[in-house]
Amino acid sequence: MKIVLIGAGNLSTNLGKALLDAGNDILQVYSRTFESASALANFVGGAPVTNIDSVTKEADVYVISVKDSAIAEIVPVLCKGRGEKVFLHTSGSVSLDVFKGMALHYGVLYPMQTFSKSKLLNFKNIPFFVEGNDDYSFETVHHLADSISENVHILSSEARKHLHLAAVFACNFVNHCYEISSEILAKHNIPFDVMLPLIDETANKVHQMKPDEAQTGPAVRYDQNIIRMQSDLLRENPIFKQIYECMSLSIHYVTQKKGGNE
Amino acid sequence: MKIVLIGAGNLSTNLGKALLDAGNDILQVYSRTFESASALANFVGGAPVTNIDSVTKEADVYVISVKDSAIAEIVPVLCKGRGEKVFLHTSGSVSLDVFKGMALHYGVLYPMQTFSKSKLLNFKNIPFFVEGNDDYSFETVHHLADSISENVHILSSEARKHLHLAAVFACNFVNHCYEISSEILAKHNIPFDVMLPLIDETANKVHQMKPDEAQTGPAVRYDQNIIRMQSDLLRENPIFKQIYECMSLSIHYVTQKKGGNE
Numbered sequence: 258m259k260i261v262l263i264g265a266g267n268l269s270t271n272l273g274k275a276l277l278d279a280g281n282d283i284l285q286v287y288s289r290t291f292e293s294a295s296a297l298a299n300f301v302g303g304a305p306v307t308n309i310d311s312v313t314k315e316a317d318v319y320v321i322s323v324k325d326s327a328i329a330e331i332v333p334v335l336c337k338g339r340g341e342k343v344f345l346h347t348s349g350s351v352s353l354d355v356f357k358g359m360a361l362h363y364g365v366l367y368p369m370q371t372f373s374k375s376k377l378l379n380f381k382n383i384p385f386f387v388e389g390n391d392d393y394s395f396e397t398v399h400h401l402a403d404s405i406s407e408n409v410h411i412l413s414s415e416a417r418k419h420l421h422l423a424a425v426f427a428c429n430f431v432n433h434c435y436e437i438s439s440e441i442l443a444k445h446n447i448p449f450d451v452m453l454p455l456i457d458e459t460a461n462k463v464h465q466m467k468p469d470e471a472q473t474g475p476a477v478r479y480d481q482n483i484i485r486m487q488s489d490l491l492r493e494n495p496i497f498k499q500i501y502e503c504m505s506l507s508i509h510y511v512t513q514k515k516g517g518n519e
Numbered sequence: 520m521k522i523v524l525i526g527a528g529n530l531s532t533n534l535g536k537a538l539l540d541a542g543n544d545i546l547q548v549y550s551r552t553f554e555s556a557s558a559l560a561n562f563v564g565g566a567p568v569t570n571i572d573s574v575t576k577e578a579d580v581y582v583i584s585v586k587d588s589a590i591a592e593i594v595p596v597l598c599k600g601r602g603e604k605v606f607l608h609t610s611g612s613v614s615l616d617v618f619k620g621m622a623l624h625y626g627v628l629y630p631m632q633t634f635s636k637s638k639l640l641n642f643k644n645i646p647f648f649v650e651g652n653d654d655y656s657f658e659t660v661h662h663l664a665d666s667i668s669e670n671v672h673i674l675s676s677e678a679r680k681h682l683h684l685a686a687v688f689a690c691n692f693v694n695h696c697y698e699i700s701s702e703i704l705a706k707h708n709i710p711f712d713v714m715l716p717l718i719d720e721t722a723n724k725v726h727q728m729k730p731d732e733a734q735t736g737p738a739v740r741y742d743q744n745i746i747r748m749q750s751d752l753l754r755e756n757p758i759f760k761q762i763y764e765c766m767s768l769s770i771h772y773v774t775q776k777k778g779g780n781e
Contacts, residue, residue, distance in 0.1 A: 429736035468698035474691035
């Protein structure tokens with residue numbers, strides 16, 4: 258298929274490469290800055306454009322991967338005069354209805370993964386969640402997803418919002434816990450590397466058991482002396498201290514609800 | 520070496536097996552309940568005991584892996600009458616000084632890992648942090664650690680406290696984020712499995728880049744519409760909502776401090 262990428266960020270870079278590798282043709286890459294547009298265009302093919310009005314009408318599919326707040330601004334300008342094409346966005350939290358009244362055929366192509374430009378991923382096992390407003394859109398988005406992943410699901414906009422929230426916890430907040438951990442270690446001149454086997458095993462464990470069964474540490478034992486002492490170690494950083502306290506309490510609640518641990 | 524294991528929980532089970540495999544001799548396993556003591560004794564050898572007074576005086580090393588709050592209670596009883604032996608505990612947050620005045624030779628053997636009885640780990644790459652009160656204790660604990668791991672470090676009690684706190688974030692709180700994620704998904708009948716590629720990649724990423732460089736999502740972009748909407752999706756669970764809000768704010772602070780993202 259002939260594709261235009263709208264956006265040249267982390268997701269667009271990874272998705273563009275996967276779509277190219279699957280035999281699609283990237284006609285153009287749009288970004289607000291020429292630098293970003295041309296960097297990605299050099300990589301996946303097509304011409305860089307920085308003006309939405311200059312986006313070609315010759316593509317089959319327009320894939321929008323810009324930040325959520327920019328989608329609603331871009332859609333009306335992009336869809337106008339491109340009546341029969343398929344428009345997709347890739348956001349977890351934006352409804353399919355953002356296209357309503359703006360285009361005839363539209364859908365969502367949402368990959369459940371965290372992307373960075375500097376780390377290109379194999380898409381084969383990445384779960385994709387797709388949605389389409391009619392049979393034609395649905396077939397197009399499903400076909401596109403199937404061409405790059407073996408793990409494609411159909412999901413409504415409403416359920417996708419919750420899926421995205423679940424991903425924020427499983428990825429962004431997890432990564433922030435890594436960040437806090439690394440800051441604590443750096444303060445005591447301990448290299449972050451010593452955490453990697455623990456980080457890997459923590460992720461591995463939930464392949465084999467449910468997260469509440471995998472839990473260990475002071476909070477699940479509700480060891481109040483340690484909890485108080487550790488919380489006090491964070492006294493110079495009120496927000497980290499608050500995270501420590503909410504997390505410990507929440508682990509304790511979950512443990513109590515399921516009837517204790519250890 | 521001839522070893523007695525004090526405690527038969529997740530850590531003792533994994534450590535006992537590693538010590539056995541490294542050619543040590545487990546003489547006894549102590550636990551408060553006969554069931555636990557005999558389960559582990561059946562697995563790693565030695566006799567189960569449920570009374571500290573029945574612990575043999577014939578061992579070279581006594582390895583204490585009980586919950587932190589129980590260490591100070593067990594130490595005086597265990598050390599009495601076993602003057603020349605080496606006593607070790609395996610806790611992140613308990614000082615070496617818990618043994619002071621109770622024994623001549625003592626130390627700490629702290630593995631940086633999360634253990635479950637049902638999942639036995641290869642110890643080779645697990646970082647160990649050791650400490651000893653004198654040359655003899657230090658050599659003993661270092662020798663023991665070297666026999667099971669290729670990743671042994673020397674660390675003071677004071678620094679170990681902070682290391683343990685860092686591990687609580689990188690493991691226990693990370694796992695709790697997985698738990699919250701799984702609860703959100705379960706409510707919408709989405710299997711937790713769809714999160715696993717994201718969980719794995721989030722862990723993989725910090726092998727290659729620093730956590731603050733790896734961050735993605737609404738909070739690092741400070742997309743306030745999405746943050747408000749997602750926080751509202753958690754309105755029925757005040758503690759999850761509070762975690763969401765602290766985490767998002769904290770990610771925003773870290774991002775600002777390092778001068779923005781995306």
